[in-house]
Amino acid sequence: MDGLEVYRSSIHGYGVRALRPFRKGDIVVVGDGVIWREDETFDDEYALVLPGFVKSADGSDGPPMYYDLADQTRWVNHSCKPNTEVDVKWSEEERLAIPWWFAVADIEPGDEITYDYAFLGHLAVPCFCRTDVCRGVIVDEDEAHQVPDQHQHLLRRDLRVNAG
Ligand SMILES: C[S@@+](CC[C@H](N)C(=O)[O-])C[C@H]1O[C@@H](n2cnc3c(N)ncnc32)[C@H](O)[C@@H]1O
Numbered sequence: 001m002d003g004l005e006v007y008r009s010s011i012h013g014y015g016v017r018a019l020r021p022f023r024k025g026d027i028v029v030v031g032d033g034v035i036w037r038e039d040e041t042f043d044d045e046y047a048l049v050l051p052g053f054v055k056s057a058d059g060s061d062g063p064p065m066y067y068d069l070a071d072q073t074r075w076v077n078h079s080c081k082p083n084t085e086v087d088v089k090w091s092e093e094e095r096l097a098i099p100w101w102f103a104v105a106d107i108e109p110g111d112e113i114t115y116d117y118a119f120l121g122h123l124a125v126p127c128f129c130r131t132d133v134c135r136g137v138i139v140d141e142d143e144a145h146q147v148p149d150q151h152q153h154l155l156r157r158d159l160r161v162n163a164g
Pocket residue numbers: 009011012013014015045046047074075076077078079126127128129138
């Protein structure tokens with residue numbers, strides 16, 4: 001990863017940090033991985049969820065696919081106030097997905113690279129991003145009402161089912 005390194009993160013386990021500045025809009029890194037189908041058994045800890053790029057016979061979107069990151073991008077942690085977003089291009093001809101992370105804020109050397117995992121509510125886990133807007137758990141903001149009861153108390157107050 002040019003201009004990046006894996007290190008011991010203060011957010012969780014291993015993370016990825018910048019060794020040089022990146023400006024807002026820059027491509028920070030391109031990922032490499034392996035595609036899995038939703039109905040297969042695999043370790044999804046390091047997987048991106050991809051839209052149903054492979055159409056069904058009737059032309060409708062297929063089921064989501066999983067892209068198990070097999071390179072150093074697998075160590076990029078979540079933040080509720082991320083400095084990158086991930087986008088994915090699908091090549092129908094090659095049946096190949098190419099994900100890349102681009103900066104949504106200026107990034108300085110030493111800054112940890114993060115993106116918003118936006119987990120579905122029932123998959124939410126406690127978040128340690130420690131930003132001023134932290135949702136308390138890793139979850140898509142629109143899915144907060146689906147966060148299981150045992151994690152509701154961790155949610156930022158305005159996101160709780162019984163906010164107030
Ligand atoms: C793709 S891995 C990221 C690499 C991870 N730090 C490691 O060392 O294996 C995703 C896992 O890292 C952890 N993680 C990432 N961001 C986190 C955060 N903001 N708060 C708590 N755990 C986080 C969660 O366990 C999540 O399922």
